[in-house]
Amino acid sequence: MCTVCGCSEGEVSIEGHHHGHSHDQHRHSQGSDSEADSHREVVVVSEGDNLHFGQGPAHAHAPGLSQSRMVQIEQDILGKNDRYAGQNRQRFDAMNLFALNLVSSPGSGKTTLLTASLEKIKGRCSVAVIEGDQHTANDAERIRATGVQAVQVNTGKGCHLDAHMVGHALERFDDLSGGLLFIENVGNLVCPAAFDLGEAHKVAILSVTEGEDKPLKYPDMFYAADLMLLNKIDLLPYLDFDVEQCIAAAKQVNPDIEVIKVSARSGEGINEWLDWIEQHRVARIQRRIEQLNGQISLLQAMV
Amino acid sequence: MHEMSICEGIVQVLEEQAVSQQYQRVKTIWLEIGPLAMVETDALRFCFDAVTRSTLAEGARLEIIELPGLARCLQCAKSVTITTRYDACSECGSLQLQVTQGEELRIKELEVE
Numbered sequence: 001m002c003t004v005c006g007c008s009e010g011e012v013s014i015e016g017h018h019h020g021h022s023h024d025q026h027r028h029s030q031g032s033d034s035e036a037d038s039h040r041e042v043v044v045v046s047e048g049d050n051l052h053f054g055q056g057p058a059h060a061h062a063p064g065l066s067q068s069r070m071v072q073i074e075q076d077i078l079g080k081n082d083r084y085a086g087q088n089r090q091r092f093d094a095m096n097l098f099a100l101n102l103v104s105s106p107g108s109g110k111t112t113l114l115t116a117s118l119e120k121i122k123g124r125c126s127v128a129v130i131e132g133d134q135h136t137a138n139d140a141e142r143i144r145a146t147g148v149q150a151v152q153v154n155t156g157k158g159c160h161l162d163a164h165m166v167g168h169a170l171e172r173f174d175d176l177s178g179g180l181l182f183i184e185n186v187g188n189l190v191c192p193a194a195f196d197l198g199e200a201h202k203v204a205i206l207s208v209t210e211g212e213d214k215p216l217k218y219p220d221m222f223y224a225a226d227l228m229l230l231n232k233i234d235l236l237p238y239l240d241f242d243v244e245q246c247i248a249a250a251k252q253v254n255p256d257i258e259v260i261k262v263s264a265r266s267g268e269g270i271n272e273w274l275d276w277i278e279q280h281r282v283a284r285i286q287r288r289i290e291q292l293n294g295q296i297s298l299l300q301a302m303v
Numbered sequence: 304m305h306e307m308s309i310c311e312g313i314v315q316v317l318e319e320q321a322v323s324q325q326y327q328r329v330k331t332i333w334l335e336i337g338p339l340a341m342v343e344t345d346a347l348r349f350c351f352d353a354v355t356r357s358t359l360a361e362g363a364r365l366e367i368i369e370l371p372g373l374a375r376c377l378q379c380a381k382s383v384t385i386t387t388r389y390d391a392c393s394e395c396g397s398l399q400l401q402v403t404q405g406e407e408l409r410i411k412e413l414e415v416e
Contacts, residue, residue, distance in 0.1 A: 068416040071324050076409045077312045077334075159305055191305035194341045219388035220341045253389045255399055 013154045014168050015137065081195055084163035088198025091170065092181070093288060098281040099181040101197050103221055104205035105214075106187030109231045111139045113205060113264040114182055118146045120274060126179030130169045132161040132186045139184065149173055160191040163198055180277070189218040200284055201225075207232040208239055212246040219253040227258045229273060234263040306346040309408070310354035316410055317360050326415035329360040333412040337405035338372040338386050372405030 076082065092099050104110050114129065121127055129150040131139040140152035151169045153161060166183060183199060185192040193202075204225035206214055209232055215222040222228065228250050230243065247259050260276060262269030317329050336342055344367050351365050372385040378397035385405065391398050 068330055068414050069326075071320065071326070071413040071415050073316070073320055073324075073410050073413060075316050075320075077309055077316065078408060080312060080315060158308070160308075162308070190341070191308075194305055216389055220339070223388045252398055 014165060015152050081163050084167055085196035085198040088163055088167050092198060095176055096178045097176050097181050098284060099183060099199040101183045101185060101199035101202045102205060103185045103192045103202055104187060105189045108205045108207040109264055110184050110205050111142055113231055113262065114184060115142055115146050116264040116270055117274060118148045120270065122146065122148055126176050128173045128176055128181050130166060130183045132184060134186065155186055159186060159188050160195050161185050161197060162195050166197045189221045193220040193224045201227060201280060203227045203229060205229045205231050208236055208241040212242050213249055215250040215253050222250050222253045222257060225257060227276060230259060230261045232263060233261045233268060234266040306343060306350045309342060309347065310350040313410060314354055314358050314360060321359055327359065329363045329413055329415050331364045331366060331414035332410060333366045333368060335368045335370055335407050335409050335411045337370045337407040339388060339402060339405040340408040342408060368411065370404060370407050373403045374400035375403055376400055
């Protein structure tokens with residue numbers, strides 16, 4: 001991965017995004033040649049004296065015996081993604097853009113549900129979609145066919161979108177102030193749970209052609225989501241799917257998760273889902289108003 | 304397979320720290336991982352060797368410190384040990400648990416030269 005901007009070399013492609021820098025130009029230097037040479041000489045001597053190399057717990061290591069030393073860093077490995085996600089969240093808030101991260105397994109009907117939703121939303125406010133898939137721009141083309149702007153992010157071998165990709169994709173859109181952004185993640189119920197994109201909420205989509213126990217099989221995703229959309233309910237008469245058991249499984253993992261039953265094909269539940277979006281969009285703006293009022297009060301007290 | 308991305312994240316941190324902490328090579332890495340960190344440690348070890356090749360951590364030893372998962376029960380207020388997201392309180396059986404430890408995924412310490 002590129003250490004300057006975080007791009008994975010060669011694998012990720014964002015429609016319309018081209019790098020202005022060569023990835024070869026900013027590899028970290030491992031020190032000048034002379035430093036490296038002198039360092040190597042010391043290491044040869046010290047390695048002979050050091051009986052603790054590669055053994056024993058960190059705290060038993062005696063400093064001064066060799067060139068090697070202990071460094072306490074206590075750093076979160078996903079910290080870099082989280083920083084990018086924080087930047088995205090600030091940008092979303094500054095634009096009053098309500099962003100949702102749609103996650104599911106492949107084939108749950110995310111894109112069909114999204115196009116059905118967009119047909120009802122478009123024209124009411126500015127809307128955009130970021131489509132994540134390993135390959136092809138098929139989904140972005142399906143979104144654009146509804147008249148809504150979309151950017152396809154191809155992750156190559158990657159199994160999830162990360163916050164850095166979303167930040168770049170956001171640059172491709174026209175003004176989205178006061179609007180809605182749907183981020184359709186790569187179809188995968190595992191990895192996208194670990195990567196915050198800066199969204200307001202994760203929405204998990206589960207279709208009734210899958211198993212009722214999927215929330216228990218993939219608990220991290222249903223724990224991370226605030227809403228579960230139970231899709232394809234028009235097929236229930238033909239299946240043995242137990243809706244109540246499925247909802248109980250989701251609540252076992254995440255007692256606070258909300259559930260809406262929908263069908264992209266029949267349109268059932270779509271209005272309820274759009275109402276959910278509107279309620280949470282307004283609630284987020286209300287929270288921001290309270291925060292800003294708090295800041296204003298603090299500033300007024302200082303004058 | 305996001306263990307691969309996590310390993311790339313580890314190498315990024317090591318390279319950034321190499322500049323500020325003035326080291327050229329990493330010999331041992333101690334990671335703290337909780338049971339709810341969404342990481343399979345075997346997969347992580349597998350990816351680690353591949354990702355660190357030709358980096359300052361090539362050949363480094365990976366030590367994984369597995370932290371226990373802990374949660375506070377919102378019903379009985381006791382602190383209990385958990386291993387999964389869907390565990391019930393071992394004291395009262397409630398599912399209303401608030402995770403207090405177990406999501407950790409961090410580099411704790413390095414042996415460098």
